[in-house]
Amino acid sequence: MPKNKSLSRLGLHTVNGNDPVINKIVFDSREVVPGCLFAALKGGSVHGAKFVEAVLDAGASAILTDEEGELILKGLKIDALVVKKDARRALAKAVSLFMEKQPETIVAVTGTNGKTSVATFCRQLWNEAGIQSINIGTTGVEGSWSTPLNYTTPDPVKLHQVLHKAASEGITHVAMEASSHGLDQRRLDGVEIKIAAFTNFSRDHLDYHISYEDYFNAKKGLFERLCPKEKVGVFNIDNREIKDLADWYALNNHVVTIGYDKTADLVILSQKFYPKSQDIRFSFRDQIYQKSINLIGAFQAENLLMAALLVIASGQEESSIFEILDNIKPVRGRMELAATKKNGATVYVDYAHTPDAIEVALKSLKPHILGKLIVVIGAGGERDEGKRPLMGTAAEQNSDFVIITDDNPRNEDPSVIHQMIKNGIQNDNKVKVIADRAEAILNAVDLLEVGDGLLIAGKGHETEQVIGENNFPFDDFEQASLSVASLDGIEQ
Numbered sequence: 001m002p003k004n005k006s007l008s009r010l011g012l013h014t015v016n017g018n019d020p021v022i023n024k025i026v027f028d029s030r031e032v033v034p035g036c037l038f039a040a041l042k043g044g045s046v047h048g049a050k051f052v053e054a055v056l057d058a059g060a061s062a063i064l065t066d067e068e069g070e071l072i073l074k075g076l077k078i079d080a081l082v083v084k085k086d087a088r089r090a091l092a093k094a095v096s097l098f099m100e101k102q103p104e105t106i107v108a109v110t111g112t113n114g115k116t117s118v119a120t121f122c123r124q125l126w127n128e129a130g131i132q133s134i135n136i137g138t139t140g141v142e143g144s145w146s147t148p149l150n151y152t153t154p155d156p157v158k159l160h161q162v163l164h165k166a167a168s169e170g171i172t173h174v175a176m177e178a179s180s181h182g183l184d185q186r187r188l189d190g191v192e193i194k195i196a197a198f199t200n201f202s203r204d205h206l207d208y209h210i211s212y213e214d215y216f217n218a219k220k221g222l223f224e225r226l227c228p229k230e231k232v233g234v235f236n237i238d239n240r241e242i243k244d245l246a247d248w249y250a251l252n253n254h255v256v257t258i259g260y261d262k263t264a265d266l267v268i269l270s271q272k273f274y275p276k277s278q279d280i281r282f283s284f285r286d287q288i289y290q291k292s293i294n295l296i297g298a299f300q301a302e303n304l305l306m307a308a309l310l311v312i313a314s315g316q317e318e319s320s321i322f323e324i325l326d327n328i329k330p331v332r333g334r335m336e337l338a339a340t341k342k343n344g345a346t347v348y349v350d351y352a353h354t355p356d357a358i359e360v361a362l363k364s365l366k367p368h369i370l371g372k373l374i375v376v377i378g379a380g381g382e383r384d385e386g387k388r389p390l391m392g393t394a395a396e397q398n399s400d401f402v403i404i405t406d407d408n409p410r411n412e413d414p415s416v417i418h419q420m421i422k423n424g425i426q427n428d429n430k431v432k433v434i435a436d437r438a439e440a441i442l443n444a445v446d447l448l449e450v451g452d453g454l455l456i457a458g459k460g461h462e463t464e465q466v467i468g469e470n471n472f473p474f475d476d477f478e479q480a481s482l483s484v485a486s487l488d489g490i491e492q
Contacts, residue, residue, distance in 0.1 A: 002098055002099050004022060004023045004035075005098055006020070006022070007062055007080065010025075010097045010098055011090070011093055011097060012062075012082045012090065013082065014080045014081055014082050015081050015082070015083060016079075016081070020035075021061070022037045022062060024036040025094060025095050025157060026039070027041055027048065027091065027155070029054060029055050029058075032058040033058075033059065034058070034059030034060075034061075035060075035061050036061060037061065037062045037064060037094070038052070038055045038060040038062070038063055038064070039064045039065070039091045040055075040073075040087075041087055042069070047072055048065070050072065052073055052076065052078070053076060061079075063078055064082045064084065064087055064090060064091060064094070065081070065087055067085060069083070070083045086186065088185055088186035088189075092189035092190040093190045094190075095156045095160045095190060096160055096189075096191065096192075097190075099160040101163070101167040102160075102166075102192050103163060103167045103173060104167075105172060105194055105315075106174045106175075106192060106193050106194060107119075107122060107173075107175050107176070107196070107310050108175075108193045108222060108226070108227075109175065110177075110179070110196070110199070110219045110222050111198055111199030111201060111236075112201050112202045112354060112357070113199065113202070113299075113354070113356070113357045114199035114299065114302070115137060115138070115177040115199060116137050116334060116351070116461075117300060118175070118303045118306050119135040119175040119176060119177050120135050120137075120139070120175075121303060121307035121331075122135065122175035122310050122311055123143045123173075125311045125316075126311060126314075128324045128328075129311070129316055129321070129324070131173050132170055132173070133171060133172070133173035134146075134166055134174055135174070135176065136162060137149075137152050137176060137177030138152045138461070139331070139333075139461055141162055143171075144171050145165075145171075151179070152182065153177060153181065153187050154187065156186070159188070159191070160191075163191070173314065175307075176188075176191075178196075178219075180218040181218075183221045184221070188226055189225070189226065191226070193222075193227050194231060194232065195231065195232040195233070195234065195314060196223055196226070196233050197309075197310055198222075198223075198242050198246075199236055199302075199303065200238075200239055200242070202354060202355070228252065229252045229253065230252070232253065232255075232256065232313045233250075233253055233255045233256070234257075234309045234313060235249075235257050236257075236258050243261075254313075256309050256313060258305055259302075265285070265309075266283070266305055266309060267283045268281075268282050268302065268305065269281045269282055269288070271367075273298075273367035275346055275368055276294065277294050278293060278296070278297075278301060279291070279292050291325045293326055294328070295328070296335040296336075296337065296348060296365065297361065297365055298363075298367075299335075299360050299361070300330075300335055304325060304328060308325065332477075333350065333459070333461030333476070334351055335350045336477065338476070338480035339480045339481045341448055341484050341487070341488055343449065344450055344451065345371070345449065345451065345453065345454070346368075346369070347445060347448070347483075347484060348365060348454065349456050349476045349477050350456070351457075351458070351459070351461065352455075352457040352460075353379070353391075353458045353459075354387060355390035358375070358377065358391055358394040358398070358457055359397070359398055361455060362375060362394070365455055366398070369452065369453035370451035371449060371451030371452040371453070372449070372452045373398075373399045373400050373452070373453050374400060374403070374444050374452065374453070375398075375402055375403070375457060376440050376441060376454070376455070376456045377391060377395050377403075377421065378404065378406050378407030378417070378421070378437070378458050379407055379417050379420070380410065381407075381411060381417060381466075382411060382412055388417065388420035388421045388424070389420055390424055392420075392421040392422055392423065392431075393425065394424075395421075395425070396426065396427065399455070400430070401430055401431075401447065402432075403431075403432050403433075403434055404434075404440075405437045406436070406437050407437075407458045408467075410467070410468070411468055411469070414435055437465065437474065437479070438474075441476070441483050444456070445480065445484055446483075446487055454480075456479075458476075462476075
């Protein structure tokens with residue numbers, strides 16, 4: 001474990017000049033131990049400074065807070081108080097210095113969609129090349145060792161614990177997801193990122209970000225704040241905003257671009273689709289390549305090729321990396337084939353939960369399907385309400401039939417969410433509402449005829465459904481398999 005360090009060695013200086021030795025850094029008051037640094041930060045409902053008196057009684061040696069916290073603490077005797085305007089960034093930097101060790105090559109991936117796939121594909125490619133690596137994100141820590149995580153981008157204390165353990169166990173390469181929440185809350189500050197990537201951008205998380213522009217600026221922080229100079233940036237330039245960012249980033253960094261855009265460094269030239277795979281033809285550095293990959297959806301080809309560019313930028317030979325693209329396996333819950341009926345109809349599970357993601361997923365799946373395309377969608381409760389009718393519109397315009405169901409309603413009335421989604425659908429003959437998710441999936445599978453396909457969207461890899469304050473076991477992949485087995489008369 002890391003050695004104890006003085007506050008000054010962590011880049012922190014108290015208002016009275018005291019410099020205690022710190023043996024642990026925490027921001028959860030329940031984890032306080034004698035001799036620790038407690039970060040009193042603003043939470044969702046209460047400021048951490050409210051707990052400082054109890055934290056001091058438990059033996060905390062120092063307190064880090066922001067200007068709001070300083071006002072709350074006025075009058076309380078604290079031997080070692082550090083006040084920072086950006087206390088979250090100061091915390092992340094301090095944890096980085098305290099933990100000391102990180103794997104030598106870390107790449108970070110941001111974007112509205114595709115982060116999990118790109119990070120996972122990076123790890124698979126490195127592993128195929130004989131490199132010890134992990135990916136960190138929505139699906140937890142995977143690769144040379146694994147552990148679950150509560151957030152796509154973990155808090156800085158947990159994140160640096162993971163990075164320290166990885167480095168201590170000989171893992172040299174890490175691909176991590178950089179969510180807009182994580183970037184805005186400075187969770188990645190202090191991570192020594194060598195390569196940064198931007199997959200795509202569309203509306204999401206406007207329940208958290210005050211505007212579309214604010215959401216983009218949070219993601220842009222990966223490049224502006226964390227990787228400002230002499231780094232490598234990989235950008236999908238089919239999006240105008242990302243293309244403009246890539247042009248700016250190229251002024252002080254090396255940039256590699258990908259897309260259908262003919263000006264990209266890696267251009268996707270053509271694709272041919274099959275029920276369980278696709279052929280891709282692309283050019284890179286004036287050479288044309290053609291590969292067959294075991295992935296569904298045009299967008300997954302983009303994600304895989306972006307991952308390949310990240311791995312190449314990390315020092316691997318392009319010819320050897322492009323050679324092993326056909327060894328890459330689908331990511332759990334990302335356009336994953338879940339079941340096939342006796343009549344050949346196929347059922348896929350995907351994490352798509354934004355209007356753009358639903359549109360892209362359905363458009364990408366359609367070439368793999370000879371018959372009708374059915375989609376099951378829902379929307380999470382207590383999240384961006386404005387995207388719900390847009391999700392309905394995207395589903396109607398890109399499929400033959402839509403079944404609206406529960407996603408994670410949380411404490412909202414599910415029927416209200418259903419109606420908001422339905423408001424975006426013009427043709428009542430193309431939509432049906434079935435609240436119970438298991439029943440909705442069973443009904444959708446029952447509709448599948450020869451050559452048809454079903455996309456179950458929204459939850460992807462998740463294995464729980466949040467209803468009220470309770471988490472109930474629920475797995476779309478498992479439910480799809482059970483539905484097919486039941487309707488086909490197959491014993492489980």
